Amino acid sequence: DARVTQTPRHKVTEMGQEVTMRCQPILGHNTVFWYRQTMMQGLELLAYFRNRAPLDDSGMPKDRFSAEMPDATLATLKIQPSEPRDSAVYFCASGARAGGMFFGPGTRLTVL
Amino acid sequence: DQQVKQNSPSLSVQEGRISILNCDYTNSMFDYFLWYKKYPAEGPTFLISISSIKDKNEDGRFTVFLNKSAKHLSLHIVPSQPGDSAVYFCAASHVIRGGADGLTFGKGTHLIIQP
Numbered sequence: 312d313a314r315v316t317q318t319p320r321h322k323v324t325e326m327g328q329e330v331t332m333r334c335q336p337i338l339g340h341n342t343v344f345w346y347r348q349t350m351m352q353g354l355e356l357l358a359y360f361r362n363r364a365p366l367d368d369s370g371m372p373k374d375r376f377s378a379e380m381p382d383a384t385l386a387t388l389k390i391q392p393s394e395p396r397d398s399a400v401y402f403c404a405s406g407a408r409a410g411g412m413f414f415g416p417g418t419r420l421t422v423l
Numbered sequence: 424d425q426q427v428k429q430n431s432p433s434l435s436v437q438e439g440r441i442s443i444l445n446c447d448y449t450n451s452m453f454d455y456f457l458w459y460k461k462y463p464a465e466g467p468t469f470l471i472s473i474s475s476i477k478d479k480n481e482d483g484r485f486t487v488f489l490n491k492s493a494k495h496l497s498l499h500i501v502p503s504q505p506g507d508s509a510v511y512f513c514a515a516s517h518v519i520r521g522g523a524d525g526l527t528f529g530k531g532t533h534l535i536i537q538p
Contacts (some may be wrong), residue, residue: 315466318472353529353531354512354531356525359525381487402467412526414468416466
């Protein structure tokens with residue numbers, strides 16, 4: 312049963328600390344997305360990659376956020392330094408064709 | 424500015440009745456629309472989609488209607504069941520040949536099915 316996996320599932324950290332979230336997309340999917348869910352904004356697209364190349368990261372605060380795909384089986388989202396307003400659930404999703412997007416279970420981040 | 428709007432944060436429906444969830448969009452470039460369902464502590468899961476060349480798509484108890492002139496779509500669930508209680512997200516995209524494209528989501532509607 313192919314699925315997107317994300318680690319960690321929960322992360323509590325203090326303001327100023329670095330946070331790294333990891334995602335393993337479904338094998339064979341060529342597009343990987345990072346979304347953030349908050350009560351105020353709903354699901355926001357932060358960044359996405361196609362064939363490991365970044366296509367759009369306009370939704371991401373560039374001064375503290377960075378997204379990479381070191382290889383086809385791993386996508387990372389890093390926040391440095393983290394702030395309380397970054398507290399949210401971060402979802403990774405992967406897809407292989409238009410409209411076919413599969414979400415991971417999310418990483419719930421709490422920055423104190 | 425929200426390009427996909429779900430104006431009802433929550434909706435309560437009696438079991439067995441019809442649930443109707445609404446969604447409006449402002450970007451006329453959107454040509455593919457989807458509904459996702461989300462349970463607590465899980466990621467959203469795909470439910471049903473519709474291309475802009477159609478005005479209706481049906482899958483079992485779920486039907487999505489698209490009114491392009493009004494830039495409005497709706498999801499009908501009939502009959503509603505307790506397991507349908509979840510948050511439903513409306514999403515839209517401009518399809519680019521060759522791969523999945525980023526979806527723009529609404530803020531979601533929390534559907535509660537009352538026994």
